[in-house]
Amino acid sequence: MIQYIVRRLFSLIPLFVGITLISFFVIHLAPGKPSSLQTDLNPKVSLEVRERLAKVYGLDKPLIVQYKNWFLRLVRFDFGRSFLDDRLVWDKIKERIPITLGINLLSLLLILIVGIPLGVNAALKSGSFFDKATTVFVFFGFAMPTFWLALLLMNLFGINLQILPISGIKSIDFEFMNLAQKIADLGRHLILPVFVSAVGGLAGISRYMRQGMLEVKLSEFVLAARARGLPERVIIYNHALRNALIPIITILGLSLPGLFGGSVIFETIFAIPGLGRLFFEAVMSRDYPLIMGELVLGSILTLLGNLIADIANAYVDPRIRYSR
Amino acid sequence: MSKKDFCKSLFLVFLFFILISLPSEARPEIKPDYGDSIVVGSIGDARTLIPIIASDSASAEICSLVFNGLVKYDKDINLVPDLAESWQILDNGLTILFKLKKNVRWHDGVKFSAKDVEFTFKKLIDPNTKTPYSGDFEKVKNLEVIDDYTLKVSYIEPFAPGLASWGMPIMPEHLLKNEDFNKTQFSRKPVGTGPYKFKLWNTQEKIILEANDDYFEGRPYIDRYIYRVIPDQATLFLEIQVEGVDFTGLSPFQDQYQTNTKFFKKSFNKYRIPSFGFTYLGFNLKNPFFIDSRVRKALDYAIDKQEIIRGVLLGLGKECTGPFIPDSWAYNPKVLPHSYNPGKARELLKESGWQDTNNDGWLDKDSKIFEFTIITNQGNDERKTAAEIIQKRLKEIGIRVKIKVIEWSAFISEFIDKRRFDACLLGWSLSRDPDNFDIWHSSKTREGEFNFISYKNPVVDALLETARKTFNQEERAKDYKKIHELIYEDCPYVFLYVPDSLPIINKRFLGIKPAPLGLTYDFIKWWVPREMQKYNRIRLQK
Numbered sequence: 134m135i136q137y138i139v140r141r142l143f144s145l146i147p148l149f150v151g152i153t154l155i156s157f158f159v160i161h162l163a164p165g166k167p168s169s170l171q172t173d174l175n176p177k178v179s180l181e182v183r184e185r186l187a188k189v190y191g192l193d194k195p196l197i198v199q200y201k202n203w204f205l206r207l208v209r210f211d212f213g214r215s216f217l218d219d220r221l222v223w224d225k226i227k228e229r230i231p232i233t234l235g236i237n238l239l240s241l242l243l244i245l246i247v248g249i250p251l252g253v254n255a256a257l258k259s260g261s262f263f264d265k266a267t268t269v270f271v272f273f274g275f276a277m278p279t280f281w282l283a284l285l286l287m288n289l290f291g292i293n294l295q296i297l298p299i300s301g302i303k304s305i306d307f308e309f310m311n312l313a314q315k316i317a318d319l320g321r322h323l324i325l326p327v328f329v330s331a332v333g334g335l336a337g338i339s340r341y342m343r344q345g346m347l348e349v350k351l352s353e354f355v356l357a358a359r360a361r362g363l364p365e366r367v368i369i370y371n372h373a374l375r376n377a378l379i380p381i382i383t384i385l386g387l388s389l390p391g392l393f394g395g396s397v398i399f400e401t402i403f404a405i406p407g408l409g410r411l412f413f414e415a416v417m418s419r420d421y422p423l424i425m426g427e428l429v430l431g432s433i434l435t436l437l438g439n440l441i442a443d444i445a446n447a448y449v450d451p452r453i454r455y456s457r
Numbered sequence: 458m459s460k461k462d463f464c465k466s467l468f469l470v471f472l473f474f475i476l477i478s479l480p481s482e483a484r485p486e487i488k489p490d491y492g493d494s495i496v497v498g499s500i501g502d503a504r505t506l507i508p509i510i511a512s513d514s515a516s517a518e519i520c521s522l523v524f525n526g527l528v529k530y531d532k533d534i535n536l537v538p539d540l541a542e543s544w545q546i547l548d549n550g551l552t553i554l555f556k557l558k559k560n561v562r563w564h565d566g567v568k569f570s571a572k573d574v575e576f577t578f579k580k581l582i583d584p585n586t587k588t589p590y591s592g593d594f595e596k597v598k599n600l601e602v603i604d605d606y607t608l609k610v611s612y613i614e615p616f617a618p619g620l621a622s623w624g625m626p627i628m629p630e631h632l633l634k635n636e637d638f639n640k641t642q643f644s645r646k647p648v649g650t651g652p653y654k655f656k657l658w659n660t661q662e663k664i665i666l667e668a669n670d671d672y673f674e675g676r677p678y679i680d681r682y683i684y685r686v687i688p689d690q691a692t693l694f695l696e697i698q699v700e701g702v703d704f705t706g707l708s709p710f711q712d713q714y715q716t717n718t719k720f721f722k723k724s725f726n727k728y729r730i731p732s733f734g735f736t737y738l739g740f741n742l743k744n745p746f747f748i749d750s751r752v753r754k755a756l757d758y759a760i761d762k763q764e765i766i767r768g769v770l771l772g773l774g775k776e777c778t779g780p781f782i783p784d785s786w787a788y789n790p791k792v793l794p795h796s797y798n799p800g801k802a803r804e805l806l807k808e809s810g811w812q813d814t815n816n817d818g819w820l821d822k823d824s825k826i827f828e829f830t831i832i833t834n835q836g837n838d839e840r841k842t843a844a845e846i847i848q849k850r851l852k853e854i855g856i857r858v859k860i861k862v863i864e865w866s867a868f869i870s871e872f873i874d875k876r877r878f879d880a881c882l883l884g885w886s887l888s889r890d891p892d893n894f895d896i897w898h899s900s901k902t903r904e905g906e907f908n909f910i911s912y913k914n915p916v917v918d919a920l921l922e923t924a925r926k927t928f929n930q931e932e933r934a935k936d937y938k939k940i941h942e943l944i945y946e947d948c949p950y951v952f953l954y955v956p957d958s959l960p961i962i963n964k965r966f967l968g969i970k971p972a973p974l975g976l977t978y979d980f981i982k983w984w985v986p987r988e989m990q991k992y993n994r995i996r997l998q999k
Binding site: 163164165166167214217218219220225228229284287288291292295298299300301302303305306308309310400401402403404406410411417418419 | 494496504505510587639640644645657659660661662663665683685686687688689691692695696698699701864865866867868869870871992994
């Protein structure tokens, strides 16, 4: 097993270099140059000044040299500095990880808590009214545009009922609160964002769960368990569910990069300073070091997520382990 | 009643009316209260709080409260001393002599002196500083510190915009002399001389400033200035409705249709102030279609500017006829806008040979149809809508227009800089000084420079050169008025409109006096009556 993991880890290195090489060139081939996001030209910023800036940033060198310099820094874990504000790329990413990761973990948790029982029950009562109703419900959630749902809920709870804050993750006077007040304040601010981001993800998990359960329900070992006279609850939750969970584990592994991903629309609407918006703004202003920093983070997490999913599957399913 | 008594009572009645008609601020018994916070809502966060590097409006707004320049504009857009006590312009404008204020301290208690100005200047012209503002200082020959509070600035040639350029915020030498500007923590924790001290910055969330007790013009009444980032317009508008934001800008639609409810009338004041910029349709003068000025003028006649102002800005803007803002002293009120006149447009086009010879509805010349593309940038719906209105109007006189909307960064570097356009719909945001040499002078046409339409008029060139050497405002105004007239006559742009900015402010703030410079020029005099103060948990201890 350990040998398997080590071998897989080493095979990831060339893959990773390939990803960075392609993304570096693609992002530099996109038309446009590093620029501010303001769309009114300011005549006080003269050409000489902009040329001087390009030189300071090293943009006057050939692309392949720029890549080499960037890669040599990366090997020393130096992501460089953002063009926009000269802050270290890693600092800019780091300060946003807790909030994005926190919201995504909470919403993933919510999805699992709601989605798995929903899928299991829908499968057990397949064809029933409950099954059809959940199908409609989860696809409704899946199809609903995030920004629209978010605005409706903000309007309802924030303005009509005035029981929840509209945007942000902290109140204006957060820094002046005691610990209990701080926790309550964070909680109140997180309810809507977590709910909205979970609604869209419910469809995937609950559908996979239902499908897996449907297949397993008819398999021979369930029949055998029934024949042994085991109680229905034990059959479902100890025997059937375990087997039906295998595809879910794969999905969880693949959702690892998503946990750090964040979403532009969602973060913009709720005014949450997350990673999604950081990346979006970096792309729009051609902030190359920051774009590459986020791409490196994303590709490492994707590769690791795949690896973890494979290992976890090998662990729970002996057939995968032995068929190698 | 005797005549004398009558006169006396008449006098008393008169006095009474004078007294009650005095504006409330002038009544002596109302003394402003200290305290409370203002929450300013904005869709963008600041980038860096090093003022000579910051180029975005959010950073500039924060920096203007934390720092001071040597000079500043008063409410009527005249230059007045700020950190300077006074100045003298000597040798026909070759030298400016500044006397500095002596009682100014940095927020950390150290005294401000001429050394700080020298330091800021050196950083501005240092090629390793990533400042966009060095242009104005390249004409400085040298800067001499005569004593702690006297400075002499010599120029290579007289440079009138030079005085205004000393509005550049001054930075503390003692904190920055050993710092690398590209890496310093100062960009996130600035120390200035201004009315507010920096307190806290959570990226993309908020920036908090606190009143400076030792400010040389007196402590501001409002304790805290809280800059809150809400990137989505719709969310920002919801936040206004729960009074989570006290001060922000509205869109024309919000101003006209969404803020007329009882709630808004009770809790908010709306203002209308001309912004310092204009929107235009610029012709690529190298394009064969637009070489003939009669064609350009025809297009000017064929476009109904009032219709665009109504359609795009819902009437919240002004027509403009030239490269200056209508409120500027450089603006020539004698240049009257061409009124919408499609007949005249057809006539002019016919004169220059454009006619519909084959009756297909489109004008042609040498069997070529008059067809061109207007490009504009993504993310500005006003510009896109304006382009569509123009498209419709030009179709009526037989010109086929296509519209292409391009993402900003590619728009500038691939299309504007490389001259790959027929006509572009864009806006200029202008500085308070009217010098617009970089936009109109024929030497400024290299790739990346701002005369990207390739405008060339030797008379305008000469006037631009003399105007920036003339310090006397009246003399200078004459040149600019002439420039205004000539440019409108040449019609290299179709000048479309000057949009209004539409700030909205919570009613609990008093002392706000709109002026040509805007609203916030005397922010330190705004105040909230004690009984209406809202953010009491975070009151500053005095």
